[in-house]
Amino acid sequence: MQLPKDLKYTKEHEWARIEGSTITVGITDYAQDKLGDIVFIELGETGTQLKQGDKLGTVESVKSVSDVFTPLSGSIKEVNKEVIDHPELINKDPYNKAWMVRLSADPKGSMNSEMAKLLDADAYEKYCKEAD
Amino acid sequence: MHYTSLYETHKKLGARFMEFGGFEMPLQYTGIIDEHLSVRNRAGIFDVSHMGEIFIEGEDAESFCEWLTPNHVSRLAEGQAEYTFLLNERGGVIDDMIIYRLSGKSFMFCVNASNTDKDFRWIVQNKRGNISIDDMSQDIGMISVQGPLSGRVAEPVFPSVSRLKRFSFDVRDFMNKQVYVSRTGYTGEDGYECFVDKSVVVDLWNALMDSGRTHGIKPVGLGARDTLRAEMGYPLYGMELSETMTPLSANLGWVIKMDKKSFIGRDALASAARQGISKRLVGIIMNGKSIPRHQNPVLLKDRVIGEVTTGTYSPSLSRGIAMAYIDNNIEAVDVGIDIRSILHTGTIVQLPFIKK
Numbered sequence: 490m491q492l493p494k495d496l497k498y499t500k501e502h503e504w505a506r507i508e509g510s511t512i513t514v515g516i517t518d519y520a521q522d523k524l525g526d527i528v529f530i531e532l533g534e535t536g537t538q539l540k541q542g543d544k545l546g547t548v549e550s551v552k553s554v555s556d557v558f559t560p561l562s563g564s565i566k567e568v569n570k571e572v573i574d575h576p577e578l579i580n581k582d583p584y585n586k587a588w589m590v591r592l593s594a595d596p597k598g599s600m601n602s603e604m605a606k607l608l609d610a611d612a613y614e615k616y617c618k619e620a621d
Numbered sequence: 622m623h624y625t626s627l628y629e630t631h632k633k634l635g636a637r638f639m640e641f642g643g644f645e646m647p648l649q650y651t652g653i654i655d656e657h658l659s660v661r662n663r664a665g666i667f668d669v670s671h672m673g674e675i676f677i678e679g680e681d682a683e684s685f686c687e688w689l690t691p692n693h694v695s696r697l698a699e700g701q702a703e704y705t706f707l708l709n710e711r712g713g714v715i716d717d718m719i720i721y722r723l724s725g726k727s728f729m730f731c732v733n734a735s736n737t738d739k740d741f742r743w744i745v746q747n748k749r750g751n752i753s754i755d756d757m758s759q760d761i762g763m764i765s766v767q768g769p770l771s772g773r774v775a776e777p778v779f780p781s782v783s784r785l786k787r788f789s790f791d792v793r794d795f796m797n798k799q800v801y802v803s804r805t806g807y808t809g810e811d812g813y814e815c816f817v818d819k820s821v822v823v824d825l826w827n828a829l830m831d832s833g834r835t836h837g838i839k840p841v842g843l844g845a846r847d848t849l850r851a852e853m854g855y856p857l858y859g860m861e862l863s864e865t866m867t868p869l870s871a872n873l874g875w876v877i878k879m880d881k882k883s884f885i886g887r888d889a890l891a892s893a894a895r896q897g898i899s900k901r902l903v904g905i906i907m908n909g910k911s912i913p914r915h916q917n918p919v920l921l922k923d924r925v926i927g928e929v930t931t932g933t934y935s936p937s938l939s940r941g942i943a944m945a946y947i948d949n950n951i952e953a954v955d956v957g958i959d960i961r962s963i964l965h966t967g968t969i970v971q972l973p974f975i976k977k
Contacts, residue, residue, distance in 0.1 A: 551653040
């Protein structure tokens with residue numbers, strides 16, 4: 490299982506890459522492996538304001554439907570059209586090509602207190618091992 | 622939880638498991654789409670040992686089976702098989718199954734795993750005449766090889782087996798055990814199903830995998846088994862078939878032979894046929910990329926006209942497809958499906974979704 494050290498993770502199996510006030514979000518290698526072949530993805534629209542834990546979209550495999558939640562608060566500033574057209578990218582490259590949305594962090598937001606609720610790579614790996 | 626004799630084999634092949642019909646069964650190995658396309662284009666091998674096998678033998682076996690099931694039984698020759706049902710008195714489906722004529726006086730029923738116990742009780746409860754009824758499901762393993770190259774896979778193990786006609790079977794020998802090899806399947810492709818003593822089922826799996834290697838054979842789990850049968854519009858018990866629906870609504874009236882004077886459920890079906898059915902089973906292909914799911918409502922304008930029984934992604938069509946029961950008086954082909962509270966459009970099509 491791939492787990493880049495520079496990302497933050499949630500117990501719902503999303504990842505967040507934080508670069509200044511831009512937050513890139515996707516689902517983890519563990520999640521894509523559990524879901525199997527991903528064939529359809531729906532994401533919120535640009536401009537949508539989301540609070541930490543709000544639903545960001547859904548991911549569907551052949552057999553199942555799963556919600557994706559935002560790891561941090563922010564507004565959607567960019568949606569990855571390529572992953573919508575080619576959902577199988579999530580299975581192939583969950584941390585790079587298959588990023589789902591970019592969020593602008595809420596300027597007056599509480600990013601630090603929200604960050605404290607996220608897991609680093611080691612803690613997330615431990616969490617997944619316990620779940621198996 | 623029950624395990625088939627091939628459980629350890631599946632583990633070694635990297636299977637992911639699911640519970641089905643009380644058995645821990647492989648859901649997938651490499652991935653549902655890959656396995657599905659392997660069966661459509663080359664060959665796939667399935668462990669279907671969870672299926673039940675019930676044997677009916679004795680002087681009165683033929684007349685009993687004729688009474689118990691709605692399809693013609695006396696017209697089956699030794700070595701022939703057919704699709705049929707166990708029906709209740711209301712014409713509802715207790716189970717769907719394949720009946721195999723083993724000899725003049727003996728038959729095998731291949732039934733759904735989750736229904737085996739119920740079926741056995743029903744058969745015993747309706748017993749007539751001089752017959753014995755034996756549930757041999759615990760002793761028999763079942764392997765299915767499906768796909769356009771399945772004949773080439775099976776031939777080295779069972780020479781000349783591809784001479785068999787569709788819905789015929791042979792009694793063969795494998796490692797000194799009897800095997801019934803039947804040209805049947807649940808995928809829409811050419812294929813063979815093998816019933817064998819469970820002591821040699823792992824050896825048979827390995828023999829078929831070895832002979833299939835040059836043909837690109839892949840192990841296939843229940844995930845792809847479901848997408849393969851859905852593309853063909855084949856019903857699955859518990860989804861399209863139940864004790865409260867008759868086969869007439871499921872486009873399966875061809876199985877019911879009303880020229881037979883009596884069989885369980887005949888009176889109810891005769892009256893249902895006179896009154897006409899209220900719901901019918903249709904296929905729906907989605908216009909967009911959304912995927913319908915079990916129990917999604919089907920709409921015409923704002924009105925609910927039916928419900929999805931099977932909804933999935935079709936790997937052959939790269940689209941969402943559904944089977945649904947809709948009001949029989951609906952003639953429209955453009956319908957909506959409410960998928961998690963959002964309306965998506967679809968088109969009613971003739972089943973099967975893909976023509977073979």
